[in-house]
Amino acid sequence: MTIVIFVILVLLTALCILIGIYIFDLAINKITSTKYFSENLRIFTPNETKEQIEEKIKWIKENSKEKYIKSIDNLKLCGYEIKNQKKSNTWIIVVHGYMGQGLDMVPCVKKFIQMGYNALIIDQRAHGNSQGKYRGMGYLECKDLKEWINLIIKENENSKIILYGVSMGATTVMMETGEKLPENVKVCIEDCGYTSIWDEFKSIYKRSFKLPTFPVLNIASITSKIKAGYYFKQASAVKAVKKSKIPTIFIHGEEDKLVPCNMAEKLYKVAKCKKEKLIIKKAGHVESYTVESEKYWKKVKEFIEAYI
Secondary structure: OHHHHHHHHHHHHHHHHHHHHHHHHHHOEOOOOOHHHHHHOOOOOOOOOHHHHHHHHHHHHHHOEEEEEEOOOOOEEEEEEEOOOOOOOEEEEEEOOOOOOHHHHHHHHHHHHHOOOEEEEEOOOOOOOOOOOEOOOOHHHHHHHHHHHHHHHHHOOOOEEEEEEEOHHHHHHHHHHOOOOOOOEEEEEEEOOOOEHHHHHHHHHHHHHOOOOOOHHHHHHHHHHHHOOOOHHHOEHHHHHHHOOOOEEEEEEOOOOOOOHHHHHHHHHHOOOOEEEEEEOOOOOOOHHHHOHHHHHHHHHHHHHHHO
16 A cells, blocks of 8 residues: 555656646747647737738838847847937837737837837847747846846937836836836836736636646746746746836736736735826726727826826
């Protein structure tokens, strides 16, 4: 009987380890990310027509200049610089979400261009035209974002910089506000960001697999540390906004099933910076700007102008 129990425990342990590694590969490893995530976690219009995508590509080609930086771990990262026809020192860095790319953000960028700002759209590591094998879920990307900020300041020392991100990009910009930043960074706009990688994966895991998170998520986190360089609990937007001094507006869709709206409430509550909150009823994940477009952009513009 003892041998049977031992064998069962060994098999269960091995199964948990395999599932944990699978969860890591499913979420973090770019190469092994699956069709499930491509279809279900795309932040913008997953059913775009070929013509709509081509129109965005054309707009980017006609209006932007490609920019590149090297990350601290020597990855070549791609961005797209769009200078406003009206000369401006105000720049907005636009950061896409998980499984997305800078191209997804064109509708938002057009709004910011209309407001009179310059824009820098970035492809986050392991997304779009940027290099990288592993996704940092905001943790590694916030280190990259610092390099993009430095690039703008190097080219324009009088620049005023706004950070704007959605979904994973929102967590990226929030985590950046917890870092020591140059005075050029004036405002942060986060839309549907999660409190931490651990909280987000825990929410998705419970909903998708209907299983306890221990020990599988813990094993996935250890795998992440070994392969990608970080534990899931290290990447916390909550810790960042607690020490942030950058004015931040927290935006969320009340019906968000991917990143629960209560995460925005928690982030807003603990934030020590100057802050505002905008919760859009009947909006799902990153749908606020389409569900209540006029209200959304009016609030965003007012918040920016209060600090620029």
